[in-house]
Amino acid sequence: MAEPGGPGNPGESQRHYRAPCPGCGAPVEFRSAQSTHAVCPYCQSTVVREGEQLSRIGKMAELFDDFSPLQLFAAGRIQGRHFTLVGRLQYAYAEGRWTEWVAQLDGAGQGETPEDRIGTLSEDNGAFVFSLPYALQRTPPEADDLRVGMTTAIDGRPFTVSSNQEVWLHAAQGELSHLPGLGERLRMVELRNDEGLVLSLDYGSAPPTASLGRSVQLADLQLSGLRDASDKEEKGGRNFSCPNCGAPVHVDLESSKSVTCGQCRSIIDLSAGLGAELKFATQDEPVRPLIPLGSKGQFNGSAWQVVGFQHRVGQEPGDDEQFGWSEYLLFNRKKGFCFLVDASDGWSLVAPTTGAPKMAGNANSATYLGKTYHKLYAYNAETTYVAGEFYWQVARGQKSFNRDFGLGKALLSSESTPQELTWSSGDRLDSAAVAQAFGMQAQAARFRRDEVKPFTAAPSLSIGTIIVIVVLILIMLSLLSTCSGSGSGGSYRSSGGSYGGYSSGGSHK
Incomplete structure (x- = not known):
């Protein structure tokens, strides 16, 4: 199976072909011999190339x-x-x-x-x-x-x-x-x-x-000839009136499919464009993000900006207890989007994977790029509140079934709906590192979570002390087993949260 980008020998440049547009007479150029169609950059006519002639077949x-x-x-x-x-x-x-x-x-x-x-x-x-x-x-x-x-x-x-x-x-x-x-x-x-x-x-x-x-x-x-970032800054985004309350709404990312009104907090659907009728959904009980929208942070040597926020709840099948977590949508002009996940059991930074991990038949593990991750949680998820901009059509009440897997500090998560299966991968983060990334060290205490860490013995403990601790733990487990009898009490997970928690956006494109 051939893969993209295989080796090849440099070749001579192809002869460019240029002919007048049948619609407006402006020059239409073909740089590739394999191109059969072109769109005139002046009148938007769609033209088809037949030998040395161009024919107009419509308007784009x-x-x-x-x-x-x-x-x-x-x-x-x-x-x-x-x-x-x-x-x-x-x-x-x-x-x-x-x-x-x-x-x-x-x-x-x-x-x-x-x-x-x-x-x-x-x-x-x-x-x-x-x-x-x-x-x-x-x-x-x-x-x-x-x-x-x-x-x-x-x-x-x-x-x-x-x-x-x-x-x-x-x-x-x-x-x-x-x-x-x-x-x-x-x-x-x-x-x-x-x-x-x-x-x-x-x-x-x-x-x-x-x-x-x-x-x-x-x-x-090694791209050259990229669009200057100032081209977009000069345009200053888009502005329109909220279809619910009439307040001014500003859209920074031209690729956004949803945005929330800062006044009434309605979710506005932009997927049909500003020229179409704007649909909206109202929201109650706003959740205030710890990291303000628009904040900029440094992760892995790159600058990321918070452009969206959503709060979600999860529930394991057969359990009546719910748990919640938050996700921040981060944007970098050349790297795209990733998600900063804030759960009660720790912070993580994840991004969508390109491939699809191979999940074991019993769904207790998943293998991706030669590494095997073990199941942590499986649960139904629902979006309860959103703020900011999103590159997919986000809405309250969106539901999915999620699975989280872990391997040390590495994380892998799947999210499935009837239309799509998406995966994300990333790593756990120390809460202090998250606060520092956004220059919020003064509020570091608000970032602390019950972070999950592998057990390691403190250097000051002797081998004898460790043995005594292990024996005491075994005795306590034995007593608890005797007392519990046949009763079962709820979830093994008190509040939890999605590690990988990749949002239900992630449409394949």
């Missing part, structure tokens, strides 16, 4: 703006191979939208066809995945047979179905190797595995087409 919808640093003709390298972004596709689905950038690769790898030189750099849970076309050895199952969460084999390799969505093309820009009909509904299925691979199946054609990719960091792509 306006692009929705975003906060991505990517733009047309940005260039970079992946595993020693140069590429240029020549086109952009913006797709929509019921819960939001996402963007795919068309990447033209230079040179030709061994055994490659011309089509293999067209890659895709796509959004993925606030991060990025670089993919290349993948030639399926056999026809995959029908889309309706690929249920979210199930494991299936594609060309002999096991994958977990992570998303099965009906999508449609919203807008496009630049030159494209293919162009779905604008607004035409089609099915896309994504499958992931424990090696970090993402296999996308596009059922817009028969048989379906496929691409295979893995996660990338923009910093590792």
